[in-house]
Amino acid sequence: MAAPLALVVGSYNHDxxxxxxxxxxxxxxxxxxxxxTAPGGKxxxxxxxxxxxxxxxxxxxAIGADAAGDGxxxxxxxxxxxxxxxxxxxxxxxxxxxxxxxxGQNRIIVALGANERxxxxxxxxxxxxxxxxxxLLVQLENGVEATCAALxxxxxxxxxxxxxxxxVHDALDGTLLARCDLVTPNESEFALMLARTGGARIDAxxxxxxxxxxxxxxARGLGxxxxxxxxxxxxxxxxxxxxxxxxxxxxxxxxxxxxxxxVDTTGAGDAFSGALVAALLRGRGRPLRDAVVHAxxxxxxxxxxxxxxxxxxxxxxxxxxxxxxSSA
Numbered sequence: 048m049a050a051p052l053a054l055v056v057g058s059y060n061h062d063x064x065x066x067x068x069x070x071x072x073x074x075x076x077x078x079x080x081x082x083x084t085a086p087g088g089k090x091x092x093x094x095x096x097x098x099x100x101x102x103x104x105x106x107x108x109a110i111g112a113d114a115a116g117d118g119x120x121x122x123x124x125x126x127x128x129x130x131x132x133x134x135x136x137x138x139x140x141x142x143x144x145x146x147x148x149x150x151g152q153n154r155i156i157v158a159l160g161a162n163e164r165x166x167x168x169x170x171x172x173x174x175x176x177x178x179x180x181x182x183l184l185v186q187l188e189n190g191v192e193a194t195c196a197a198l199x200x201x202x203x204x205x206x207x208x209x210x211x212x213x214x215v216h217d218a219l220d221g222t223l224l225a226r227c228d229l230v231t232p233n234e235s236e237f238a239l240m241l242a243r244t245g246g247a248r249i250d251a252x253x254x255x256x257x258x259x260x261x262x263x264x265x266a267r268g269l270g271x272x273x274x275x276x277x278x279x280x281x282x283x284x285x286x287x288x289x290x291x292x293x294x295x296x297x298x299x300x301x302x303x304x305x306x307x308x309x310v311d312t313t314g315a316g317d318a319f320s321g322a323l324v325a326a327l328l329r330g331r332g333r334p335l336r337d338a339v340v341h342a343x344x345x346x347x348x349x350x351x352x353x354x355x356x357x358x359x360x361x362x363x364x365x366x367x368x369x370x371x372x373s374s375a
Contacts, residue, residue: 055106056189057186057188058089090185090188098127103129143156145355155313165189185210186210229273247268266299267288278304282303285335293334295334304343307348309350310351312350313358317355321345322345
């Protein structure tokens with residue numbers, strides 16, 4: 048029997064990135080230190096991160112009938128990704144403006160374009176991919192109807208459903224979260240999710256310093272079986288409704304961040320989510336903690352290179368840095 052696929056349903060954006068000493072203030076014009084254009088989009092970044100860990104990866108997305116869309120086809124093929132593209136004639140391929148400051152932090156503006164046209168019917172026509180998948184990974188750069196359709200197809204075939212809730216959408220609510228088995232928000236996304244679902248209103252900047260039991264209580268309020276909150280330099284926090292489901296010894300715990308010589312944090316969250324899915328497939332039956340450690344390491348390595356998709360590390364990169372026992 049063929050190994051189960053990692054199936055990513057998500058976005059492709061072409062990135063336009065400027066590097067500056069600091070981001071401009073309102074009404075201010077600054078000289079940029081450098082400009083570059085590169086592939087991106089949360090879905091595509093995560094598919095690349097997953098494929099580079101040596102896991103068979105399929106990707107479903109929408110692009111425009113334009114040069115950026117043609118480039119997306121070539122890039123996916125070069126990465127060995129089994130890509131299924133819905134071509135839209137009424138919308139351009141998605142694009143992103145990225146401003147990266149000297150210390151590595153970024154600010155991003157996205158024009159989603161064709162990504163918001165991804166049709167649930169296009170997904171249903173590819174149900175065989177869902178039947179062959181071991182894990183589904185989705186984000187929120189597509190229309191919510193398409194995201195929900197993907198989650199429902201995965202449920203019908205008993206596929207583990209992972210949501211990276213970025214960027215937090217106005218339509219994100221308890222109904223959407225109820226379709227998920229695991230979510231991977233960062234601090235700000237976690238705070239927004241709590242507010243959207245009627246939970247506590249909290250300051251995202253205070254999350255890393257909060258008591259583990261309190262974080263677990265907050266995470267349980269989302270109604271998702273497992274929650275992994277990425278906390279940047281503070282690592283991440285894991286909360287389970289039932290730790291036995293993922294072979295973990297404890298219902299909640301932290302995993303420390305790995306050291307990195309940061310130059311660009313643009314794709315770190317995508318590296319984490321994509322590598323997590325790959326590690327879940329490669330380490331089936333092993334504790335989720337092992338997959339989280341591997342994902343943390345991939346995220347750290349991604350910040351040492353500029354760009355998004357192209358900064359995703361390969362399994363060999365992780366092994367060289369952390370040793371042969373580091374990969375799930």
